[in-house]
Amino acid sequence: MSSFVTGATGFIGRFLVSELVDHRDGPIFVLVRQSSLHRMETLITQWTGGAGSSRVVPVVGDLREPGLGVDADWVAEHAGKIDHFFHLAAIYDMTADDATNDAMNVGGTRNALALASALDVGCFHQVSSVAAAGDYHGHFDETMFEEGQPLPSPYHRTKYESEKIVREESPVPWRIYRPAIVVGHSETGAMDKIDGPYYFFPMIKRMRDNLPGWLPLVGVDLGDTNLVPVDYVAKAMDHIAHLPDRNGEAFHLVNPEPQPVVDMINAFCAAAGAPRFATPIDRNVTGGATRLLPRPLRPSNLFSAAVRTAPAKIMLDQTLGRLGIPAEVVGHTSFPSVFDSRITEKALAGSGIAVPDLESYARALWSYWEENLDDTTGRDRRNRAALKGKHVVITGASSGIGKVTALKVAQAGGIPVLVARGKDKLEETKATIEMRGGQAYVFPCDLSDLRAIDDLCARLSSELPTVDFLVNNAGRSIRRSLRLSHDRFHDFERTMQLNYFGAIRLIMGLMPKMHEQKSGHIVNISSIGVQTNPPRFSAYVASKAALDSWSNVVASEVVGHGISFTNIHMPLVRTPMIAPTKMYDKFPTLSPAQAADLVVRAMVEKPHEINTFAGNAGAVAHTFAPKAAFRILNLAYQVFPDSAAAKAKAGPSDAQPTPAPEVVADVPVAGGRESEQILMARLFPGVHW
Structure with a gap:
C-alpha cells in the first residue's frame, strides 16, 4: 500500500x-x-x-x-x-x-x-x-x-x-x-x-x-x-x-x-x-x-x-x-x-x-509556546545588544532551565555553548537552534569529574574565540533530614563535589581566558534556600551557600579586569524532575522559561544578585528575628514529612546530578495535612519544602 x-x-x-x-x-x-x-x-x-x-x-x-x-x-x-x-x-x-x-x-x-x-x-x-x-x-x-x-x-x-x-x-x-x-x-x-x-x-x-x-x-x-x-x-x-x-x-x-x-x-x-x-x-x-x-x-x-x-x-x-x-x-x-x-x-x-x-x-x-515560540527575548533591543555574537557557556544544558536558556540566548543572537553529560540531548538542542537559524556548540562533560572539567576548560579556551558568559546551572539536589543522614555522609560530599567544587573548578579554568579578554560574566544558579534555609536541604543549601560566598570574595579580586558575577537565588521551578510530586501541582512555581528569563536578565543587566520577594523576606527574618524564623521552619519540618525515598537505605548512586535547583525526592501528602502544606507553600512561594 x-x-x-x-x-x-x-x-x-x-x-x-x-x-x-x-x-x-x-x-x-x-x-x-x-x-x-x-x-x-x-x-x-x-x-x-x-x-x-x-x-x-x-x-x-x-x-x-x-x-x-x-x-x-x-x-x-x-x-x-x-x-x-x-x-x-x-x-x-x-x-x-x-x-x-x-x-x-x-x-x-x-x-x-x-x-x-x-x-x-x-x-x-x-x-x-x-x-x-x-x-x-x-x-x-x-x-x-x-x-x-x-x-x-x-x-x-x-x-x-x-x-x-x-x-x-x-x-x-x-x-x-x-x-x-x-x-x-x-x-x-x-x-x-x-x-x-x-x-x-x-x-x-x-x-x-x-x-x-x-x-x-x-x-x-x-x-x-x-x-x-x-x-x-x-x-x-x-x-x-x-x-x-x-x-x-x-x-x-x-x-x-x-x-x-x-x-x-x-x-x-x-x-x-x-x-x-x-x-x-x-x-x-x-x-x-x-x-x-x-x-x-x-x-x-x-x-x-x-x-x-x-x-x-x-x-x-x-x-x-x-x-x-x-x-x-x-x-x-x-x-x-x-x-x-x-x-x-x-x-x-x-x-x-x-x-x-x-x-x-x-x-x-x-510550556512549548513559552519555551520555543515566544520571541520576546529576541525582540528586546537590550538583549540583542548584550548577547549578539557572544559565546555563552551553559552547564546542565540538556534539559530544564539550561536548555531553555540556550534557546533564548540563540534567539537573541548569542551562541550557546552546551555542556552536560548527555551528548545526544545536547545535539538535539543544537539541531533545534540551527533549524531556527542560530549557531551552537556541544561539549559533553561530566561536571562531577574534576579532571574532565580541566579538559573541558582547555578545549573551550582553545576552540572558542571568546568565553563571554558562563552560566553555572548544573547541580545536584538532595532532600533528606539530618536524622536520616547519619550513615549518608556521601550526600554532603556529592553535593559539594558538583555544586561547589565542580563549579569553581570550571570558573577557575576559564578565568585565564576572561583575563586575556579583559571581560567575562559568570552567572551562578543558586537557590532561594540560601536565604530561607528550609529544613531537609542541608546538603544542597550548604553547597550553594559555599558557591555564593566564594563568588562574593572572588568578585572583588577580578572586578578590575572586567569580570563580574551574578548569583540568582532561584525559587522552585516546575520541571519534569518535580512532576512525580503531585502536590507541587498546587504550589506556586516558576516555569523553566521564567527561570531562563532571569538568567538572560542576569547576563544583560549584570546585577550582583537576583532575588525574589519571598527570598528577601526570609533573609530579613533570619537577620532580625532568627528565633521566630526557626520556629516557622520547624513547623514546616513537621508539616512536610520525609519522603519514602529519603527513608530508604539507598546506595551511593541514588542521588543523580540534576539541573539545579530542582528537587529529587518525592514528597507524599500526609493524611489530613494537605491543606497545611498548601497553605505553607502559598505563604512562602517558591521555597523548597
Whole structure:
C-alpha cells in the first residue's frame, strides 16, 4: 500500500506522515520543492529514526504548478500504484490575503487533483476545514455543505471553494476531513507557528508577569470555539483513510463538546499562572432573552459584525494589535456553528482515538509556546545588544532551565555553548537552534569529574574565540533530614563535589581566558534556600551557600579586569524532575522559561544578585528575628514529612546530578495535612519544602 502526501513539511502533514510510517506498509511519497530538499531529508531522518529511510521518498514539485509540477516520467512510472493521495498543502491562516489564499487553497487543490487523476490513485483525501461552514448558524453536520452560508473572509471562501472543487470535479474517489482549530501536540505541546489561540498568549504572559494570579478579572461570554490537538487530527485521518467503503463522505475532526471562549482562555491562564476571567452574566442567564431577538441583533452576532468593520479593525490594530493579536483573529474567536461529529465518532469507535479535554494538555501547549515560540527575548533591543555574537557557556544544558536558556540566548543572537553529560540531548538542542537559524556548540562533560572539567576548560579556551558568559546551572539536589543522614555522609560530599567544587573548578579554568579578554560574566544558579534555609536541604543549601560566598570574595579580586558575577537565588521551578510530586501541582512555581528569563536578565543587566520577594523576606527574618524564623521552619519540618525515598537505605548512586535547583525526592501528602502544606507553600512561594 503506497501513499502520496502534499504538505508533508507542514504542521499536520509532519504528524500524518509519522502515523503512516508507524502504522502502514509501503512507500510514502512526499511532495517537496527543490529548495526544501535539505529540510525534507532532516524530517525523513526524524520519521524513520535514520533506518529504513527509503520508506519516505521525496518527489520534487510545486503546489502552484499544473499537476504540481511533478516530472512526467515519474508520473508514468507510478500511475496506478498510489493507493492514497493526501492533500494537506494549503494556507491555514486567517490573516492571509485573497491572492495567497486563492493560489494555495483553490489553485493548489486543482493542481493536486490533476496529478491524482494522472496517477489514477485509489482515493483522494482532501484536508478542508470547518471554515467551509462559514457563518452558518446552528448545527452543521458532516452531510452538509452548500447551505447558503456567508463566507466572511478569504480563508473561509477558499476553504469552501476548494472543497467544492473536490466534490464536483474529482475524477477519483474522495474523502474530506474538516479539522477545527488545530493546536499543538497534546503530550509534547509541539507547534510550528503562532495561530488561533496562540495569538492571545503574549497578553496572558503580560497578565501573569504584572498581576497576582489570585486576582479575579471580569470577562464576557464570547460564544464557543473548538480546538483539537494535532496528534488527534493525524491519528484520526490515518485511521479513517484506511477504513473500507467510506468514499464520498466528509468527517468533522472536532471536539464533540464546543468550548466556551472564556473557558479556553482561562485554561491557558491557569497553565501560565495568570489571573482568570469570571463571567458574572453568562448565556445561562441571558440565553432565554437573546433567543427572542432576531439573529442579527443577538449580542454575539452584533459583536462579530462590529469587529469586522473597517473602523473597528483600525482600532483593534492600535490596541490588541500591539499585543500581537491581529484584528482578523478577534472577529473569528468563536464559531456560530455547532459542528456535529457523530459520523466521525462512529468511524473511530474502538480505535481508542478521541479528543482529550483541553485542561489535560493546556499546560503542555503553554510550556512549548513559552519555551520555543515566544520571541520576546529576541525582540528586546537590550538583549540583542548584550548577547549578539557572544559565546555563552551553559552547564546542565540538556534539559530544564539550561536548555531553555540556550534557546533564548540563540534567539537573541548569542551562541550557546552546551555542556552536560548527555551528548545526544545536547545535539538535539543544537539541531533545534540551527533549524531556527542560530549557531551552537556541544561539549559533553561530566561536571562531577574534576579532571574532565580541566579538559573541558582547555578545549573551550582553545576552540572558542571568546568565553563571554558562563552560566553555572548544573547541580545536584538532595532532600533528606539530618536524622536520616547519619550513615549518608556521601550526600554532603556529592553535593559539594558538583555544586561547589565542580563549579569553581570550571570558573577557575576559564578565568585565564576572561583575563586575556579583559571581560567575562559568570552567572551562578543558586537557590532561594540560601536565604530561607528550609529544613531537609542541608546538603544542597550548604553547597550553594559555599558557591555564593566564594563568588562574593572572588568578585572583588577580578572586578578590575572586567569580570563580574551574578548569583540568582532561584525559587522552585516546575520541571519534569518535580512532576512525580503531585502536590507541587498546587504550589506556586516558576516555569523553566521564567527561570531562563532571569538568567538572560542576569547576563544583560549584570546585577550582583537576583532575588525574589519571598527570598528577601526570609533573609530579613533570619537577620532580625532568627528565633521566630526557626520556629516557622520547624513547623514546616513537621508539616512536610520525609519522603519514602529519603527513608530508604539507598546506595551511593541514588542521588543523580540534576539541573539545579530542582528537587529529587518525592514528597507524599500526609493524611489530613494537605491543606497545611498548601497553605505553607502559598505563604512562602517558591521555597523548597
